[in-house]
Amino acid sequence: MDEHKWSHAFKLDPDKYISDEDLERICESGSDGIIVGGSSGVTFDNTIDLLGRIRRYAIPCVLEVSNREAIVPGFDHYYIPFVLNAQNPEWIIEPHVQAVKELGTIIPWQDVSLVGYCVLNPKATVARMTDSRTSLDAEDVIAYGRFAQHLLHCSYFYIEYSGTFGDMDLVRHAYQSFKKDGDMHILYGGGIKYPDQVQQAVTVSDTVVVGNIIYEDIRAAIQTVKEVKTT
Ligand code: 1GP
Numbered sequence: 001m002d003e004h005k006w007s008h009a010f011k012l013d014p015d016k017y018i019s020d021e022d023l024e025r026i027c028e029s030g031s032d033g034i035i036v037g038g039s040s041g042v043t044f045d046n047t048i049d050l051l052g053r054i055r056r057y058a059i060p061c062v063l064e065v066s067n068r069e070a071i072v073p074g075f076d077h078y079y080i081p082f083v084l085n086a087q088n089p090e091w092i093i094e095p096h097v098q099a100v101k102e103l104g105t106i107i108p109w110q111d112v113s114l115v116g117y118c119v120l121n122p123k124a125t126v127a128r129m130t131d132s133r134t135s136l137d138a139e140d141v142i143a144y145g146r147f148a149q150h151l152l153h154c155s156y157f158y159i160e161y162s163g164t165f166g167d168m169d170l171v172r173h174a175y176q177s178f179k180k181d182g183d184m185h186i187l188y189g190g191g192i193k194y195p196d197q198v199q200q201a202v203t204v205s206d207t208v209v210v211g212n213i214i215y216e217d218i219r220a221a222i223q224t225v226k227e228v229k230t231t
Contacts, residue, residue, distance in 0.1 A: 004155070004185050006032035007202070008228040009062075010221070011189065011211040014050045014070070015041030022218045027057035029225045035079070035209065037064030039125035039162075047072045064115075068099040079115045082152065084144040086119075086130035115156040116148025120170075121190060124162040138173035145174060149184040159205065161190025163212065165197055171204040193220055198227035 008031045012018065015038050018026075026034070036050055047063070047070045054061050055074075063075040071078075086092050100107070118141050119132040127134055136144075141159065148154040157178065159171055171188060178184055188201050189209030193216075201208045208228050214221040 004206075006207045008225050009033045009035050009187075009207055009209050010214060011035045011037060011064075011209050012050060012054070012214065013038035013211070014043070014046035016215050018214065020053070022214070023053055024057070025218060025222055026214060027054060027059045029222050030229065031059065031225045032207075033060040033062060033076075035062050035064050036075070037066055037079075039066065039129060042066045042070045044070055044072060048074075051075065065099070068095065068102060071099065071103065076111070078112045079156070080112060081117050081158075082114055082148070082154070083117045083119055083126070083130045083132060084148060085133045085136065085140075087133050088129075088131040091130040113156055114152060114154050115158050115187075116144065116152060116154040117158045117160050118144045119160045119162070120166060121161045121164045123164070124160070126160065126162060136170075138170045138177075141170065141174040142177045145178050145184065145186075146181065149178075149182060154184065156185050156187060158187040158189065158209075161188075163191060165191030165193075168200045168204060171201075175204040192224060193217070195223065195227045198224050199231050202228055202231040 010026050010031050012034055034054055051072055060076045062077045062079055064079045065071055119127045120134050122134040145157045148157050175186055178186055186205045187207040187209055188205035192198055192210050193213050210224045
């Protein structure tokens with residue numbers, strides 16, 4: 001599996017209900033992959049249950065590890081979130097170290113990637129949990145991205161506006177800078193509902209991640225795949 005080639009991904013939250021019918025539409029939509037993750041209520045049981053249901057289909061599936069209790073074997077790949085602009089020290093590295101302490105000898109390291117996150121919606125659960133410093137301009141975001149790429153050697157950088165559509169001027173500025181700088185893969189996620197938002201997001205990221213709309217308007221969610229693939 002090569003997530004570097006994903007242009008579209010759906011994010012499914014194990015703590016949210018999705019019918020078999022809607023899950024089938026997501027998995028057969030033509031999207032490049034599914035990211036399983038959520039900021040709260042993610043457990044081993046609801047994660048393994050969702051993985052089992054997704055595995056009825058051929059689509060690749062990545063776990064965005066949200067807590068160590070919810071680490072489930074059997075995913076194609078694992079994203080380890082590193083919230084670069086977190087101000088709560090408890091969230092910066094401690095959970096990661098505790099997970100490695102418990103599981104370090106059995107972690108399939110070749111299937112694990114550290115993903116640098118820049119969280120930009122102050123109202124998002126992840127922003128509140130981590131006390132993210134969200135009042136950032138493009139130069140700040142570029143600095144976090146460069147730090148992730150050159151010092152942490154992250155292959156992925158996630159511009160996370162979860163729950164709201166982002167400032168596309170800021171994201172474009174950052175994206176153009178990252179692309180001049182090297183080959184770090186940029187994910188954008190947040191608030192995508194309408195075709196024009198998809199069209200904007202496609203031009204400022206490598207992977208467009210679509211989450212909440214799955215649970216609000218499945219037809220609109222499915223439409224985002226077509227928009228990404230044709231823009
Ligand atoms: C959330 O970035 C994803 O982690 C997608 O955001 O749920 O707002 O689409 P939305």
